[in-house]
Amino acid sequence: MVILKIAFRNIFRQKRRTVLTMLTMVGGFVLASVSIAWSDGTYNDVINTFTRNRLGHIQVHYGDYLDRPTLYKTIAAADQVGEAIGQVEAVDAWTPRIYSAGLASAEDETTAVHMIGIHTDREDRTTRFNDKIVDGQPFSPGDTNAVIVGKGLAQILDTSVGDDLVLLSQAADGSLANDRFTVRGIVDTGEAMKDRSDLYIPLATAQEFLVLQDRVHEIVVTVQTLGLVDPTVTVIEQRLSNDTLTVLSWKEFAKDFYVAMRADQRGMWITLFVILLIVAVGVLNTVLMAVLERRREYGVLKALGTRPGQIFGLVSWEIAAIALAAVAVGTIVALLSNHLLSFHGIRLPDPISYGGMEFQEMRTELNIRSFVIPAVTVLATAMASALCPAWMALRTRAAMAMRLH
Amino acid sequence: MAKANTAVIQTEGLTKVYGEDRIAVHALRGVDWVVEPGEFTAVVGPSGSGKTTLLNVVSGLDTPTSGNVWLKGNPLSGMTGRALSDFRRDHIGFVFQAYNLIPVLTAAENVEYILLLQGVPAEERQQRVHELLTQVGLEGMTDRRPPDLSGGQQQRVAIARAMVAKPSLILADEPTANLDSETGSQLLNMMQALNQETGMTFVFSTHDRMVMDYARRLVRLHDGQITGDERK
Amino acid sequence: MRFLFCILFSLATTVAAQETVRTNDVTTPDQGDDRSPPDARTIVEIIDQLYRSDSSYSEVAMDIVTPHWERTLEMNVWTEGTEKTFIRILSPRKERGMGTLRIGREMWNYLPKVNKVIKIPPSMMMSSWMGSDFTNDDLVKEFTFAGDYHFSLVQPEYAQDGVLYIECHPKEGRPIIWGKVMLAVREEDYLPVWQRYYDEKDNVMRVLEFSDIRALGGRRLPSVLTMIRKTEKGHKTVLHYKELKFNVDVSGDIFTLRHLRSRL
Ligand SMILES: Nc1ncnc2c1ncn2[C@@H]1O[C@H](COP(=O)(O)OP(=O)(O)OP(=O)(O)O)[C@@H](O)[C@H]1O
Numbered sequence: 037m038v039i040l041k042i043a044f045r046n047i048f049r050q051k052r053r054t055v056l057t058m059l060t061m062v063g064g065f066v067l068a069s070v071s072i073a074w075s076d077g078t079y080n081d082v083i084n085t086f087t088r089n090r091l092g093h094i095q096v097h098y099g100d101y102l103d104r105p106t107l108y109k110t111i112a113a114a115d116q117v118g119e120a121i122g123q124v125e126a127v128d129a130w131t132p133r134i135y136s137a138g139l140a141s142a143e144d145e146t147t148a149v150h151m152i153g154i155h156t157d158r159e160d161r162t163t164r165f166n167d168k169i170v171d172g173q174p175f176s177p178g179d180t181n182a183v184i185v186g187k188g189l190a191q192i193l194d195t196s197v198g199d200d201l202v203l204l205s206q207a208a209d210g211s212l213a214n215d216r217f218t219v220r221g222i223v224d225t226g227e228a229m230k231d232r233s234d235l236y237i238p239l240a241t242a243q244e245f246l247v248l249q250d251r252v253h254e255i256v257v258t259v260q261t262l263g264l265v266d267p268t269v270t271v272i273e274q275r276l277s278n279d280t281l282t283v284l285s286w287k288e289f290a291k292d293f294y295v296a297m298r299a300d301q302r303g304m305w306i307t308l309f310v311i312l313l314i315v316a317v318g319v320l321n322t323v324l325m326a327v328l329e330r331r332r333e334y335g336v337l338k339a340l341g342t343r344p345g346q347i348f349g350l351v352s353w354e355i356a357a358i359a360l361a362a363v364a365v366g367t368i369v370a371l372l373s374n375h376l377l378s379f380h381g382i383r384l385p386d387p388i389s390y391g392g393m394e395f396q397e398m399r400t401e402l403n404i405r406s407f408v409i410p411a412v413t414v415l416a417t418a419m420a421s422a423l424c425p426a427w428m429a430l431r432t433r434a435a436m437a438m439r440l441h
Numbered sequence: 442m443a444k445a446n447t448a449v450i451q452t453e454g455l456t457k458v459y460g461e462d463r464i465a466v467h468a469l470r471g472v473d474w475v476v477e478p479g480e481f482t483a484v485v486g487p488s489g490s491g492k493t494t495l496l497n498v499v500s501g502l503d504t505p506t507s508g509n510v511w512l513k514g515n516p517l518s519g520m521t522g523r524a525l526s527d528f529r530r531d532h533i534g535f536v537f538q539a540y541n542l543i544p545v546l547t548a549a550e551n552v553e554y555i556l557l558l559q560g561v562p563a564e565e566r567q568q569r570v571h572e573l574l575t576q577v578g579l580e581g582m583t584d585r586r587p588p589d590l591s592g593g594q595q596q597r598v599a600i601a602r603a604m605v606a607k608p609s610l611i612l613a614d615e616p617t618a619n620l621d622s623e624t625g626s627q628l629l630n631m632m633q634a635l636n637q638e639t640g641m642t643f644v645f646s647t648h649d650r651m652v653m654d655y656a657r658r659l660v661r662l663h664d665g666q667i668t669g670d671e672r673k
Numbered sequence: 674m675r676f677l678f679c680i681l682f683s684l685a686t687t688v689a690a691q692e693t694v695r696t697n698d699v700t701t702p703d704q705g706d707d708r709s710p711p712d713a714r715t716i717v718e719i720i721d722q723l724y725r726s727d728s729s730y731s732e733v734a735m736d737i738v739t740p741h742w743e744r745t746l747e748m749n750v751w752t753e754g755t756e757k758t759f760i761r762i763l764s765p766r767k768e769r770g771m772g773t774l775r776i777g778r779e780m781w782n783y784l785p786k787v788n789k790v791i792k793i794p795p796s797m798m799m800s801s802w803m804g805s806d807f808t809n810d811d812l813v814k815e816f817t818f819a820g821d822y823h824f825s826l827v828q829p830e831y832a833q834d835g836v837l838y839i840e841c842h843p844k845e846g847r848p849i850i851w852g853k854v855m856l857a858v859r860e861e862d863y864l865p866v867w868q869r870y871y872d873e874k875d876n877v878m879r880v881l882e883f884s885d886i887r888a889l890g891g892r893r894l895p896s897v898l899t900m901i902r903k904t905e906k907g908h909k910t911v912l913h914y915k916e917l918k919f920n921v922d923v924s925g926d927i928f929t930l931r932h933l934r935s936r937l
């Protein structure tokens with residue numbers, strides 16, 4: 037079609053303007069793409085650190101344990117429940133836990149502690165627990181009277197690896213559980229508050245100590261990717277088919293955190309909107325200039341019998357072609373920069389703290405939406421900003437145009 | 442309101458006012474005019490007398506303030522923008538004073554343009570484009586773009602383009618204004634020949650004596666009014 | 674909660690106070706119709722001193738009932754003045770030999786299994802003592818109704834014949850967590866029937882019921898005390914006094930950490 041031919045020739049006629057328009061669009065595209073990839077990367081980083089560190093993506097409890105925990109709200113036959121969860125395809129790892137309040141007494145110091153019974157190797161597979169041990173050793177299978185204490189708690193108790201501790205708690209049968217334990221390791225989870233009260237003991241020991249038999253308070257589950265969390269909750273619920281058990285995703289059991297993350301994402305959309313607004317204004321400006329400059333040409337085309345719709349199409353095609361090229365170039369540039377930033381994150385001068393954890397390196401995540409969203413928006417804003425000039429072109433009064441000698 | 446089909450152009454009480462109130466310019470003031478098929482007519486008058494305005498209004502490029510125009514018996518006032526475009530495409534050829542080629546298209550493509558809009562098959566297009574460019578003496582320059590052509594050559598392309606679709610009316614607004622007299626007379630000879638061979642109607646606006654000499658009818662325009670109409 | 678303390682561990686008290694009680698003890702029972710009209714101060718003083726003496730020794734069974742389990746602890750208790758308490762648990766087997774020593778506001782528990790004495794940190798004072806419905810704090814507080822509360826005789830809607838009711842409000846500046854305490858005593862001998870502990874919003878938090886009046890240590894006293902926590906459904910602790918002696922010989926090293934650490 038001749039209109040298309042003219043459109044393309046026009047693109048190459050005004051090389052400088054074309055390049056300028058394209059640069060505006062490419063810049064906008066890359067900026068939008070990087071900020072989405074960055075936001076997604078940081079978002080996932082924060083969530084993963086937050087959930088993988090301790091909470092997991094999914095938690096299973098008995099009834100309303102999470103809201104009103106007691107020693108007696110337990111998941112019976114925890115191993116079978118866990119195995120059933122482990123068979124769900126998307127599940128990466130699972131680990132059972134027991135929680136109880138108690139008193140820990142070292143040589144001279146005595147303090148209230150939050151006892152956590154953890155599985156000697158499942159815990160590490162699920163939350164990389166052993167990576168956080170800063171002194172001493174992790175639990176090994178078959179460990180009985182060993183404890184790993186939080187860093188802050190170790191200071192409060194003035195105890196170190198190899199020392200003895202006495203733990204005192206009330207068992208599920210009402211008896212006063214008390215026994216002597218050896219400090220096997222000291223753990224720094226990054227959550228200083230919790231490390232001042234948390235004390236870990238092997239799950240089997242905790243079950244015996246607290247007379248809980250095969251019961252646990254919590255099963256923590258991680259899945260392969262964040263996107264799989266919600267469907268996996270449903271699958272687990274179906275597999276367990278047990279009304280007394282509550283299966284929750286991190287969005288529910290860490291609601292405050294989730295809400296904060298959502299608010300953060302909203303901020304990202306506002307940034308994106310501003311970027312695209314700038315792109316749109318830039319495109320509008322260059323296209324408008326081009327159209328005004330060529331009014332005479334449109335007048336001639338009109339005099340020759342070109343229909344108004346065809347003139348509208350001519351301008352639109354010019355912009356569409358430039359925008360498509362810009363998206364192509366932008367995709368390459370953004371792919372490179374996003375790829376690069378996904379390895380070499382940008383180090384912040386000061387770490388930002390989020391949910392008790394600190395983040396200093398911001399990385400991008402390579403994903404499809406960080407290209408699709410900018411592509412769609414750049415094309416859409418380019419076409420939207422072309423509308424006005426195109427309309428002006430088609431409304432060009434041929435008679436007026438002809439007089440502009 | 443349809444008029445007798447014989448006239449190519451017919452106007453009745455045509456006025457055109459630019460602007461409003463005190464700065465209003467009355468470019469046309471009640472023009473009644475008929476152009477019959479096969480005429481070779483020049484509209485003459487001093488600068489600012491309304492020649493360009495008349496041609497623009499007559500071809501539907503501009504709308505009159507009042508009065509009516511019929512082209513081959515069709516009232517312009519009843520036509521949509523699209524119908525008007527199609528009418529121009531099929532019935533009117535234009536030659537403007539200057540710069541009336543599409544700069545990004547070659548001479549041949551400029552001429553071909555209207556045929557493309559009309560949907561003429563490729564083979565016929567090539568043939569007619571070649572035929573016309575030869576006729577205006579531009580055989581070797583068909584692939585040049587307007588910037589690479591002289592003013593006279595550009596006007597020849599414009600005339601070839603105006604005639605390629607075999608319109609019944611050709612409107613030429615000062616076609617020779619930017620040309621030397623030799624080139625001008627060559628073009629006029631060419632147009633005269635076409636007029637005689639094909640019976641195409643030609644209407645010029647001009648203040649060029651030479652054009653007046655060629656014309657067989659002179660319509661004098663003064664301050665937007667016809668003040669004289671002589672046939673030779 | 675000094676009152677609980679008194680009951681639980683039969684505290685001794687000042688000689689002067691004791692004299693008053695003695696007088697009352699002699700004068701209150703069975704005075705017949707020519708008894709003077711009941712006086713709130715007299716009654717709270719009797720309640721305050723009911724289980725007190727310079728020193729005491731008692732044998733107590735403590736039934737603890739929860740929705741999840743029930744168990745009975747048997748123990749021997751020694752007291753000296755308001756300052757010192759020593760408790761040794763005899764059964765069940767798992768807890769046998771455990772002990773608690775209190776001197777003033779300090780408390781230690783002894784765990785024979787690990788041969789360790791643990792000093793109760795201040796942050797743990799509000800937790801349960803040995804899994805019962807009493808807190809560690811209940812053992813160390815030393816308030817008296819006569820000294821630390823404003824009190825007056827009242828006639829509540831639920832009043833029954835033969836029972837007197839006294840409403841007690843803590844005095845300004847006393848570290849007392851209750852908004853109000855209601856005492857119900859028998860009109861005939863001023864022995865306690867129940868005590869209700871309210872929070873600031875007038876909700877009943879705990880109820881202590883007295884029953885089974887017997888001769889104990891030369892006095893007529895309720896020998897069964899039931900503590901019901903209204904905040905936890907299905908929880909209660911019942912104390913049975915099997916033996917109670919006042920003004921016993923507590924010389925020697927009963928109230929020492931060395932004694933606490935000694936095995937049964
Ligand atoms: N768009 C416009 N706005 C206002 N006045 C205009 C406009 N176009 C033309 N005019 C005025 O209308 C009158 C007629 O102009 P027109 O161009 O038709 O004259 P012309 O005879 O073609 O003159 P020339 O020989 O110089 O081309 C002039 O006075 C001109 O200034």
Ligand SMILES: [Mg+2]
Nearest residue numbers: 492493494614
């Ligand atoms: Mg003119």
